[in-house]
Amino acid sequence: MATTSYIDKSRRKLWLAAIKPPMYSVAIIPITMGTAVAFAETNRFHQEIFFAFLGAAILIIAWLNLSNDVFDSETGIDKNKAESVVNLTGNKTLVFWISNLLLGLGILGIISIAWLQQDGMVLGIVLLCCALGYSYQGPPFRLGYQGLGEIICFVTFGPLAIAAAYYSQAKTFSLMGLAASAIIGLSTSIILFCSHFHQVEDDLAAGKRSPIVRMGTARGSQVLAWSTASLFAFTVLFVLLRVFPVSTLLIFGSLPLANRLVRHVQQHHDNPEIVRTCKFLAVNLHFVSGILLALGFVLPRLL
Ligand SMILES: C/C(=C\COP(=O)(O)OP(=O)(O)O)CCC[C@H](C)CCC[C@H](C)CCCC(C)C
Numbered sequence: 568m569a570t571t572s573y574i575d576k577s578r579r580k581l582w583l584a585a586i587k588p589p590m591y592s593v594a595i596i597p598i599t600m601g602t603a604v605a606f607a608e609t610n611r612f613h614q615e616i617f618f619a620f621l622g623a624a625i626l627i628i629a630w631l632n633l634s635n636d637v638f639d640s641e642t643g644i645d646k647n648k649a650e651s652v653v654n655l656t657g658n659k660t661l662v663f664w665i666s667n668l669l670l671g672l673g674i675l676g677i678i679s680i681a682w683l684q685q686d687g688m689v690l691g692i693v694l695l696c697c698a699l700g701y702s703y704q705g706p707p708f709r710l711g712y713q714g715l716g717e718i719i720c721f722v723t724f725g726p727l728a729i730a731a732a733y734y735s736q737a738k739t740f741s742l743m744g745l746a747a748s749a750i751i752g753l754s755t756s757i758i759l760f761c762s763h764f765h766q767v768e769d770d771l772a773a774g775k776r777s778p779i780v781r782m783g784t785a786r787g788s789q790v791l792a793w794s795t796a797s798l799f800a801f802t803v804l805f806v807l808l809r810v811f812p813v814s815t816l817l818i819f820g821s822l823p824l825a826n827r828l829v830r831h832v833q834q835h836h837d838n839p840e841i842v843r844t845c846k847f848l849a850v851n852l853h854f855v856s857g858i859l860l861a862l863g864f865v866l867p868r869l870l
């Protein structure tokens with residue numbers, strides 16, 4: 568009896584690790600940021616569009632993660648990964664079609680925004696994001712295997728996703744939105760960068776040349792420190808250039824999380840079992856810094 572409940576518990580843990588609930592913040596933050604900057608500049612908030620976009624973005628991230636397990640099962644890179652949905656179900660075809668269904672539903676959500684706006688711009692940008700997301704992991708491209716994931720991640724979750732969210736509210740684009748997207752693109756790419764530290768051996772064996780495989784974990788930890796510091800440096804720069812309001816300095820509230828992430832990786836970069844949690848420290852930093860920055864745009868309008 569006790570053994571059965573132990574097995575149930577560890578299986579539940581594996582499923583939770585496979586579904587990765589905290590990772591869905593990568594859907595929430597760019598949509599919230601684009602909407603917050605649009606509100607700061609136009610004093611308007613289209614609630615129904617915001618929630619439709621949020622739901623669609625969550626479905627698209629679910630597609631991204633399930634299809635990642637499907638494509639990775641084909642290259643053998645996930646053969647030691649118990650928390651892969653394909654390994655847990657043993658049914659690659661089922662996972663593949665569920666992922667396609669989620670993508671279809673997500674795109675339907677975006678079509679509903681295009682219909683409400685009578686404008687196809689948001690749909691066009693999101694389709695481009697999905698195509699780039701596919702090129703990261705799907706055949707014949709698999710650009711992530713060449714170490715190009717961070718660049719694709721920056722462009723899609725930064726300038727593209729935030730421009731789409733801004734446009735869905737304001738039907739135009741903005742410089743302030745572009746500047747904010749540099750910070751969010753960077754903090755999202757930091758998550759992906761951190762996800763490679765513990766996987767060097769499996770990546771090498773499968774021929775994946777992730778940035779950490781290319782530069783080594785020690786240099787990787789230095790690059791992480793500089794990239795993390797640049798989130799705060801760029802915010803100060805944009806405030807000095809008067810692109811951002813002074814209230815966006817609220818982002819400094821996330822400094823302890825940044826410090827924790829950088830120290831953890833500096834101390835444990837070459838210990839896969841310990842360093843693996845850095846991905847979730849990076850998710851925390853991305854979420855809290857993103858929310859504080861968004862608040863920095865919204866508060867001057869509300870107070
Ligand atoms: C699935 C992703 C990373 C996992 O990579 P990896 O195979 O190394 O990880 P595992 O060890 O867990 O197997 C994320 C990749 C992100 C990609 C570069 C860009 C995706 C773009 C999205 C489709 C954009 C969605 C925008 C939305 C918010 C409108």
Ligand SMILES: O=C(O)C1=CC(=O)c2ccccc2C1=O
Pocket residue numbers: 587590593628631632720755756758759762846
């Ligand atoms: O599973 C992962 O490692 C990631 C999943 C994911 O959706 C994502 C999105 C944006 C940046 C990084 C990541 C991951 O690392």
